[in-house]
Amino acid sequence: MDSTDFLINGIANAFSLIFNLNPYILSITGVSLKVSGAATLLAALTAIPLAFALSFCNFRGRQALITLVNTGMGLPPVFVGLFIFVMLVPAGPFGSLNWIFTPGAMIIAQYIIVTPIITGISIAAIKAVPRSIIETVYTLGGDGKETVIVTMKESKFGIITAILAGLGRALSEVGAILIVGGNIAYTGSVGGIGEGLSYTRTLTTAITLETSRGDISTSIALGIILITIVLFVNLLANAIQRRD
Amino acid sequence: MEIFRIENLMVKYGEKVALKNIDLIIQRGEIFALMGPSGAGKTTLLRILNLFEKPTDGCLVFEGKRLNGTHTEKLNARRKMSLLFQTPSVFNASVFENVAYGLKIRGADKDTIEEKVINALTIVGLEGNERQKARTLSGGEAQRMAFARAIVYDPDILLLDEPTSNLDPANVAKIEEIIMRIRSERGTTIVFATHNIRQVKRIADRVGILLNGELIEVNSKERIFAAPEDARTKAFVNGEMIY
Numbered sequence: 287m288d289s290t291d292f293l294i295n296g297i298a299n300a301f302s303l304i305f306n307l308n309p310y311i312l313s314i315t316g317v318s319l320k321v322s323g324a325a326t327l328l329a330a331l332t333a334i335p336l337a338f339a340l341s342f343c344n345f346r347g348r349q350a351l352i353t354l355v356n357t358g359m360g361l362p363p364v365f366v367g368l369f370i371f372v373m374l375v376p377a378g379p380f381g382s383l384n385w386i387f388t389p390g391a392m393i394i395a396q397y398i399i400v401t402p403i404i405t406g407i408s409i410a411a412i413k414a415v416p417r418s419i420i421e422t423v424y425t426l427g428g429d430g431k432e433t434v435i436v437t438m439k440e441s442k443f444g445i446i447t448a449i450l451a452g453l454g455r456a457l458s459e460v461g462a463i464l465i466v467g468g469n470i471a472y473t474g475s476v477g478g479i480g481e482g483l484s485y486t487r488t489l490t491t492a493i494t495l496e497t498s499r500g501d502i503s504t505s506i507a508l509g510i511i512l513i514t515i516v517l518f519v520n521l522l523a524n525a526i527q528r529r530d
Numbered sequence: 531m532e533i534f535r536i537e538n539l540m541v542k543y544g545e546k547v548a549l550k551n552i553d554l555i556i557q558r559g560e561i562f563a564l565m566g567p568s569g570a571g572k573t574t575l576l577r578i579l580n581l582f583e584k585p586t587d588g589c590l591v592f593e594g595k596r597l598n599g600t601h602t603e604k605l606n607a608r609r610k611m612s613l614l615f616q617t618p619s620v621f622n623a624s625v626f627e628n629v630a631y632g633l634k635i636r637g638a639d640k641d642t643i644e645e646k647v648i649n650a651l652t653i654v655g656l657e658g659n660e661r662q663k664a665r666t667l668s669g670g671e672a673q674r675m676a677f678a679r680a681i682v683y684d685p686d687i688l689l690l691d692e693p694t695s696n697l698d699p700a701n702v703a704k705i706e707e708i709i710m711r712i713r714s715e716r717g718t719t720i721v722f723a724t725h726n727i728r729q730v731k732r733i734a735d736r737v738g739i740l741l742n743g744e745l746i747e748v749n750s751k752e753r754i755f756a757a758p759e760d761a762r763t764k765a766f767v768n769g770e771m772i773y
Contacts, residue, residue, distance in 0.1 A: 416619065418615065418619035419619050421582070422615070422619040424580075424608070425582070425614075425615075426631055426632040426635070427605070427611075427635060427683070439621070439622070439623075440621065
């Protein structure tokens with residue numbers, strides 16, 4: 287088989303796996319969406335109030351927190367994975383929870399990675415609201431609470447973009463969830479490929495595994511799904527930015 | 531009857547003195563022009579009147595009460611006023627939502643909001659534009675919409691910071707007509723900052739001349755233009771002042 291055949295066969299088999307709704311691939315996609323979706327939702331619930339607090343309130347440690355957020359935006363995922371692993375292994379401080387190698391551990395790891403990203407981009411969106419808008423609220427009789435509400439409305443598209451950027455980051459993350467999730471699928475084979483249905487195996491971690499095992503068709507199928515989801519998230523973010 | 535009394539007011543930003551030795555009384559229902567060159571302190575004085583900024587020294591008496599600074603007291607006072615900026619800031623919403631804002635935060639009911647917004651838009655000549663995105667308005671229309679937003683809740687005092695400086699003559703005439711109408715129909719006290727001498731002649735009752743942060747003369751419009759007491763006032767109104 288020459289390299290062209292190798293590629294064509296790989297891609298053709300990949301599309302066949304996708305269109306036949308292979309259960310192994312579907313279960314991996316499902317775990318990816320659930321883990322990244324839950325992590326992004328939790329991160330957004332923390333990051334948006336945090337971004338407003340950092341933008342509007344003066345409190346002790348504010349600058350340190352901003353520095354922490356900025357540092358967190360570039361945090362290496364493998365380091366986060368290692369940190370959560372050490373915390374959750376049986377010998378670690380939270381070992382008794384038995385969360386290591388569970389989707390819960392993966393959500394925690396992605397939450398730590400995504401929260402600073404959503405916070406940082408949200409702060410930028412809040413800062414982009416012109417000062418004259420805030421002043422106008424005051425001149426029309428508004429108070430501090432009203433300025434926060436108006437800023438929230440004015441920056442809503444930027445904040446939605448921040449959440450989508452966080453989701454995109456979570457979906458494409460591999461290092462941390464590989465360490466804390468263990469890339470586990472149940473025993474047995476479904477649809478003639480892979481192992482059983484996914485437990486902690488996501489699109490990204492499955493691609494690393496299937497590629498190392500030489501199952502290129504499955505890897506390409508997973509890659510196509512991953513890139514389609516990430517592309518869709520980015521198109522949505524672009525559409526929202528254009529609307530703003 | 532006086533609505534504002536300013537006594538020995540000073541405003542400093544670091545070492546820079548923006549306003550000093552300001553003593554001024556504004557009467558209820560009058561149109562008072564703050565006239566002076568750019569950088570004289572007109573905007574700062576308007577922001578002080580709007581309780582937007584704290585003076586470094588001196589005091590501000592509003593409706594006979596010295597405002598010492600509790601949040602509720604200041605908020606109640608501010609809710610009797612509107613300050614309109616030289617360049618209007620427009621919320622990312624419809625014209626209706628923009629104009630209705632002041633009423634909503636005051637807890638007005640839906641019918642009142644509907645009625646007052648339409649009335650305010652009619653006064654400024656923007657009736658029929660309620661559903662338009664406010665950010666698609668032209669400069670003149672945006673300024674008129676901001677005017678409607680400022681008058682919709684019937685403020686006792688309207689503070690205008692060079693409200694016509696970026697507008698074409700047609701829109702200038704329209705804004706001046708609205709100012710006169712608001713005062714005659716509602717008895718609103720209007721304080722406006724400008725360096726447009728002809729505009730002051732057309733619409734003001736009394737004039738204060740600000741120069742380098744000092745109020746050098748306060749007088750009736752007639753006295754300011756016909757018989758100014760200060761030589762610098764004479765130079766300014768005759769267009770001889772170089773600044």
